[in-house]
Amino acid sequence: MMAAEGSNFVQPAIPKFDGHYDHWAMLMENFLRSKEYWELIETGIPIADNKAELTEGQRKTIEGQHLKDLKVKNYLFQAIDRTIMETILHKESSKSIWDSMRQKYQGSTRVKRAQLQALRREFEVLQMKEGEKVDEYFARTLTIANKMKAHGEQMGQVVIIEKILRSMTSRFDYVVCSVEESNDLDNLTIDELQSSLLVHEQRINSHNSGDEQAFKVFYEDRTRGRGRGGPGAFRGRGRGRGKQTFNKATIECYKCHKLGHFQYECPNWEKGAHYA
Structure with missing residues (x-):
């Protein structure tokens, strides 16, 4: 019964390094602590100055630590991509691998975090410009x-x-x-x-x-005296908005259809009025 329960136990997956060091280091530390191997990352393998003076018990303890360290190195080899592992010079112990990863990527993680904060501020104040x-x-x-x-x-x-x-x-x-x-x-x-x-x-x-096109046509018609209400209406619409300037030589008379004067200034208009 106990064997069946043990066989159903799911082993935790080894955290893969994805470029985000802080997150990966947290997951990997928790993984190694669950295996009771984290001490090797913190303190490393004990080194004996003179192996000949070691007792049998001390020698076995050191050998056991070396075996554990090999297991931790195996976990790190599986967690870290080959191209990154090739850039790590010292692989004698799991601690040397861990320390190299921290030096390489913890600083860049801080830089990325600062850059991300700046991008968040830029995104927040982003507005469409007029035009x-x-x-x-x-x-x-x-x-x-x-x-x-x-x-x-x-x-x-x-x-x-x-x-x-x-x-x-x-x-x-x-x-x-x-x-x-x-x-x-x-x-x-x-x-x-x-x-x-x-x-x-x-x-x-x-x-x-x-x-814009409609206004252009309207303005040209008004300045030529063809608009509704004649030239007087055009001058009236401009009142209060500054003096309207135009070339009188382009004005066409409604009476004689000659250029240079308005209908009320036309000499033919005066003749017609006396005749009536």
Whole structure:
């Protein structure tokens, strides 16, 4: 019965080094402590100055420590990738391997942590600039997000999507509200969101272009005296907004259709009035 229970016991897996030293060291320390081998990492193998003077009991103790150290080295060999292990010069003991790993990667882990904090702050204050295109803003946002992932940040698509929706300029308020109300953000992809915002951007640009063209036609008609209400109406609309300047030589008379004067200044208008 006891044998059956022992055979069902699941051995803990050896933690693989994935580049994040602090996390790996914590898992590996716990693993070695469960095997009662952590003392070899802390103090190393006892070295006898003169083996001839050792008692039989002392000699067996040292041999037992060497055997344990070989087991710990075997665990470390399985946990550390071959390319990294080849950069470790001293492999005489498990302690020398452990100390080399700490010197190589603990400092870089601190640097990565500091860089990640800086990227988090940059991501938090990220805002779309006035006049910035959708593609340009997505490129800026995803560049920072990818750097954060490379430094160990666990960032899902929904975090990036929510950030983008929160930081768009006011001209996208309508489409942002529409996206939030009509989509489940957990199932919405970044590409789908970018596509929706691009369509809205194109509509905005085409609408603004149409407004500019209409104003241009309106202004040209007014300055030539063809607009509704004649030239007097044009001058009245400009009142209070600064003096309107135009070339009178381009003005076309409604009466005689000659250039250079308005209808109320036309000499033919005066003749017609006396005749009546």
